[in-house]
Amino acid sequence: MNADQPAIPTIAPASASSVRAVVGLLVCVELVSGFVQGGTVLLTPAVRDMIHLSTAQIQWVVAVQFMATAVSVPVLGRLGDLYGHRRILRIALACIAIGATLVALAHTLPVLLIGRVLGGTTAALLPLEIALCRDRLNHKENRRAVALLAAALALGSLLGTLLTGPIYHFMGDVRYVLWVFVALVAACVLISWTAVPESGKRSTDAMDWPGAVLLGGALVIFLAAVSKGRSLGWGSPLIPAAVLVALALFGVWVRVERRRPDPLIDIRxxxxxxxxxxxxxxxxxxxxxxxxxxxxxxxxxxxxxxxxxxxxxxxxxxxxxxxxxxxxxxxxxxxxxxxxxxxxxxxxxxxxxxxxxxxxxxxxxxxxxxxxxxxxxxxxxxxxxxxxxxxxxxxxxxxxxxxxxxxxxxxxxxxxxxxxxxxxxxxxxxxxxxxxxxxxxxxxxxxxxxxxxxxxxxxxxxxxxxxxxxx
Missing domain, CATH: 1.20.1250.20 (MFS general substrate transporter like domains)
Structure with a gap:
């Protein structure tokens, strides 16, 4: 075990009934995740008007959240493998709750950006939940659990898309709807502190922060080029230049990962x-x-x-x-x-x-x-x-x-x-x-x-x- 890796606690196996209950709790979390993601897209024009942003500015806000997602998902996933999936799930949910609160309170573009960056960790929930289920369930039960989690995400997204509009119309103020999102995510934070067990199998490697920085940089530059292509024009020399830089960084990242004994992602x-x-x-x-x-x-x-x-x-x-x-x-x-x-x-x-x-x-x-x-x-x-x-x-x-x-x-x-x-x-x-x-x-x-x-x-x-x- 590496010196910078904490000792792994002994975790008692969960009973079959408690495991089924845990899957039910995680399904609730994924249902809320899908609802918030579906509703957030629908409320984008209203949030733009709430803070008096231009269309270009709100598009940049959406792009920044995509970038935050691209960077945070592999990092949080690997941290979950190292330090416990439940622990990192709680941290991710706390980040989402803080981000949702900042968005609901936002009166300026910087506050909105910070909130959306923190909200980008939403996509990390499903990998952590799937890994937790794999650790605690047998092969057959794990497949059923993953199917239920995927179904909950699909259903939540559908409900968020269908219901957010009527809720907004009924409440009359987009901030009230955003506070509903905050309440839903806060409930998920509480759920994660109830009967969800910690994973028992952990990696004994160290976190590959250089690999995380290289991959994050490549993804951010690439997604920024893709998101700005339409506004700048695909003929702009900045777009292919940015893509080439991203590909170069990605190539460096692959070489670094292949040589590390504890890579962020096992390329092979x-x-x-x-x-x-x-x-x-x-x-x-x-x-x-x-x-x-x-x-x-x-x-x-x-x-x-x-x-x-x-x-x-x-x-x-x-x-x-x-x-x-x-x-x-x-x-x-x-x-x-x-x-x-x-x-x-x-x-x-x-x-x-x-x-x-x-x-x-x-x-x-x-x-x-x-x-x-x-x-x-x-x-x-x-x-x-x-x-x-x-x-x-x-x-x-x-x-x-x-x-x-x-x-x-x-x-x-x-x-x-x-x-x-x-x-x-x-x-x-x-x-x-x-x-x-x-x-x-x-x-x-x-x-x-x-x-x-x-x-x-x-x-x-x-x-x-x-x-x-x-x-």
């Missing part, structure tokens, strides 16, 4: 056949999960009398139709463990990506019919639910027991980066393929986005089959 482990195909699939999954829905909602909202396509839905109709894939994702994620038990995890993931491919292919074919559009959207959502539960499960099961949270954190970052890159790419595509004499996207632009998602899902399905079968 995540690059092997058991993990790498699923990480590439996670990047592709981020495209369809994080970036494509925004494009689909824009299509649903488009007025056919102006564009020749779309359905020009009212706000409440848009919420219902946009919520269809979320409902299906929640439903299929709850049964993912059962499906994997019957046909195997690898086949289930292949099925997930096939459903996503069929769904987005269906959007291309049925984009002129709202019922058929909804059906195709539902099929894609069903596949997303299976992937949402299956990908972190298969990745954590392929990792060393003392690197569970850190490995799931890599998955989380990979699919987040996939969504960020695709958002920038789709934005450029919609801006390039426009109707004559207008700035409105043409239907060809939407078809291209859905076609890319369908093709990516096919690639992910093939990659899944290249991974080793379960033993």
């Amino acid at each position: 482990a995540v690059a092997n056949r058991a993990v790498a195909p699923h990480l590439v699939s996670a990047f592709i999954f981020g495209v369809s999960l994080l970036a494509a829905p925004i494009v689909s909602i824009a299509y649903l909202d488009s007025a056919p009398e102006k564009t020749g396509y779309g359905f020009h839905l009212e706000a409440w109709q848009l919420s219902i139709w946009a919520g269809i894939p979320h409902v299906l994702a929640f439903a299929t994620s709850t049964i993912a463990a059962t499906v994997a038990g019957r046909i195997g995890m690898r086949r289930m993931l292949c099925l997930a990506f096939v459903l996503i491919a069929i769904g987005y292919g269906g959007l291309m074919v049925a984009h002129a019919s709202l019922p058929l559009f909804g059906l195709a959207y539902a099929i894609a959502g069903a596949g997303a639910g299976l992937a949402l539960a299956g990908l972190p499960t298969v990745i954590v099961e392929s990792s060393a027991t003392d690197r569970s949270a850190g490995t799931v954190a890599v998955y989380n970052n990979v699919y987040t980066i996939g969504g960020s890159v695709a958002s920038a790419g789709f934005s450029a595509l919609l801006g390039a393929l426009v109707l004559p004499h207008t700035a409105l996207p043409s239907v060809t632009a939407y078809l291209a986005v859905w076609g890319l998602c369908a093709a990516g899902a096919v690639i992910a399905a093939v990659l899944t089959l290249t991974a080793p079968a379960e033993r």
Whole structure:
């Protein structure tokens, strides 16, 4: 054991009933996490007006939170493997609570930025919870627990998206809604101090702070370049220069990690056949999960009398139709463990990506019919639910027991980066393929986005089959 590593306390094993109770508590935490994340996106314009910010400033606030997430998730995940997942879960929840409080109190941009940076640790909760479940549960129960956590995240995001608007309308002041978020997160802090046990297996390595700084710097510069590409223009020399700097830093980080005995991320482990195909699939999954829905909602909202396509839905109709894939994702994620038990995890993931491919292919074919559009959207959502539960499960099961949270954190970052890159790419595509004499996207632009998602899902399905079968 390294000299700077604290002694590991002896932790008594939990009973089966107490373990099930713990999973229930963690599901509550993930439900709140999804609700706050979904509601935060919806309240972005209101928060902008609350502090009298420009559109460019609020976009920078959102970008900063993405950067904080990219940096904090692998760091907190690794710290959880080293010092206990429950301990770091409590710290992350405390940071989120403080951040939510600062956002609710904010009257200036700096205070809002600090609050959103602290809120960026929200994405670290799921890797820590999955690692904690893996440590305390057997193989079968762990799969069920991960599926429930993924389902809770999907359901929470759906509820946050659907209910935050009516709550805001009822309360009449965005600060009141932000205080509701504070209360929900504070309740999660209390939950983490009740019956949640500490993980018993810990890594005996030291924290790789040089690796964390290098990786964090590379991710921040890369995401900053992606987020500012549209405002500065993709032809600006600053964008490719920033991307090259980020790639150079990433290359240095890989060399450093391969030489360290206690790396932040075990490069050789995540690059092997058991993990790498699923990480590439996670990047592709981020495209369809994080970036494509925004494009689909824009299509649903488009007025056919102006564009020749779309359905020009009212706000409440848009919420219902946009919520269809979320409902299906929640439903299929709850049964993912059962499906994997019957046909195997690898086949289930292949099925997930096939459903996503069929769904987005269906959007291309049925984009002129709202019922058929909804059906195709539902099929894609069903596949997303299976992937949402299956990908972190298969990745954590392929990792060393003392690197569970850190490995799931890599998955989380990979699919987040996939969504960020695709958002920038789709934005450029919609801006390039426009109707004559207008700035409105043409239907060809939407078809291209859905076609890319369908093709990516096919690639992910093939990659899944290249991974080793379960033993």
